[in-house]
Amino acid sequence: MLNTIGVIGLGVMGSNIALNMANKGEQVAVYNYTRDLTDKLLQKVEGQSLTPYYEIEEFVQALEKPRKIFLMVTAGNAIDSVIQSVVPFLEKGDVIMDGGNSHYKDTERRYDELKALGIGYLGIGISGGEVGALTGPSIMPGGDQEVYNKVAPILTKIAAQVNDTPCCTYIGPKGAGHFVKMVHNGIEYADMQLIAEAYTFLRKNIGLSVEEIATIFETWNQGELKSYLIEITAEILRKKDEITGLPLIDMILDKAGQKGTGKWTSLQSIDNGIPTSIITEALFARYISSLKEERIQAEAILSGPNYKQQNLDRDVWIEYVRQALYMGKICAYAQGFTQYKMTSELYEWRLPLKDIALIFRSGCIIRADFLNVISEAYQKQPSLNNLLIDPYFAEKSMDYQNGLRKIVCEGIQAGNAFPCLSASLTYYDSYRTGSSNANMLQAQRDYFGAHTYERIDAQGVFHTNW
Ligand code: 6PG
Secondary structure, eight states, X not given: OOBSEEEEOOSHHHHHHHHHHHHTTOOEEEEOSSHHHHHHHHTTOSSOOEEEESSHXXXXXXXXXXXXXXXXXXXXXXXXXXXXXXXXXXXXXXXXXXXXXXXXXXXXXXXXXXXXXXXXXXXXXXXXXXXXXXHOOEEEEESOHHHHHHHHHHHHHHSOEETTEESBOOOBXXXXXXXXXXXXXXXXXHHHHHHXXXXXXXXXXXXXXXXXXHHHHHHHTTTTTOBHHHHHHHHHHHXXXXXXXXXXXXXSOSOOOOOSHHHHHHHHHHHTTOOOHHHHHHHHHHHHHTOHHHHHHHHTTOOOOOOOOXXXXXXXXXXXXXXXXXXXXXXXXXXXXXXXXXXXXXHTOOOOHHHHHHHTSSSSTTOBTHHHHHHHHHHHOTTOSOGGGSHHHHHHHHHHHHHHHHHHHHHHHTTOOOHHHHHHHHHHXXXXXXXXXXXXXXXXXXXXXXXXXXXXXXXXXXXXXX
């Protein structure tokens, strides 16, 4: 009996995707460049229809037509190598899907190369980590609609479900799926950094214990902040180090890694004139954290403010932190969805912003209750320029801005680095400022470079001999 789909790349994510497909009734062929991972996966199989192959030609010939091959291979040249190894055995109408974190420009190149051979190519963003891959990720497929239609029954079946609605929808042409995943990760960076800064204020400025902060996050996760990242932060703070018995968080070195998707998000926004200051500050925060040795050296040289921390009323300031965090989240998601909107117009992708928010409600790392509200905002106003001016988010921001101002001002006066909370406040204040100081920039540019300027009271461009 031929297999209905094949998976190449049996690392943790690939194995779990293959098991997910088999658990949902698919006949799954699996192949890995080295047989150890194939054999390791087979040990987990309990009756699911999952068949190993050790030669790529045998693997391809064991698939029903049109063949569907799902790649879960490390982004980069490895994907091109795997594609080159299977193409000789494929026929027109077959489909290759890339479920890794590939850069959308690479996806567009591969799409063009395979389209010329009559082979369909989908760049598919998969979010949810290893657990999500097994139990139901958020799935962001991009490419030709008719190619997507061939694999939609399988993808929608393995995706996370919200009220029997799959967290999987056709995103758009060519690299659109991987682009949406990339910005998802940019938002993820911002979300994570905002949480880290909120944690810092609770710990350092209010002076709460790790256990008290864990309880606060658990409480917040019952309200409008309900989300995966808030939930796991509470669990992280509950975890004790097995060696010392101390909170594990205090034993972890403060040097943050990153695989590149957040950087790609910032680069694409900078290339296209899209302000994503919060996402970019989250990226820079990771870069500065990697300068651990320098920071230790600088700490001995550079003192902070001579500031006596006032005794903060615990409950009042915990609520300020909650408001600051939620407003920071609103601003960060506003930037991410503005990047979707502006890029969609630039590339003529017609990204479905309402549906993107819907498929982020479960399965993915940034899953959160408030994505329902984001989706409703785009349902009501599909061409909404910015989430900040949606009635719900406008009212919430105007209500919570005081909390954000309190935390940013108190935190910065005390010498805390709050790059994303302060970037959120600056973004809010910049976006709502109708008359800004950019006229000074124009005057300076015209003074030294005769770059000309426009006037507020007349059409045309002007130059002054200063
Ligand atoms: C997801 C995650 C996943 C991966 C991140 C980690 O959506 O499932 O985002 O893609 O864990 O890419 O990214 P960094 O290593 O850059 O933090």
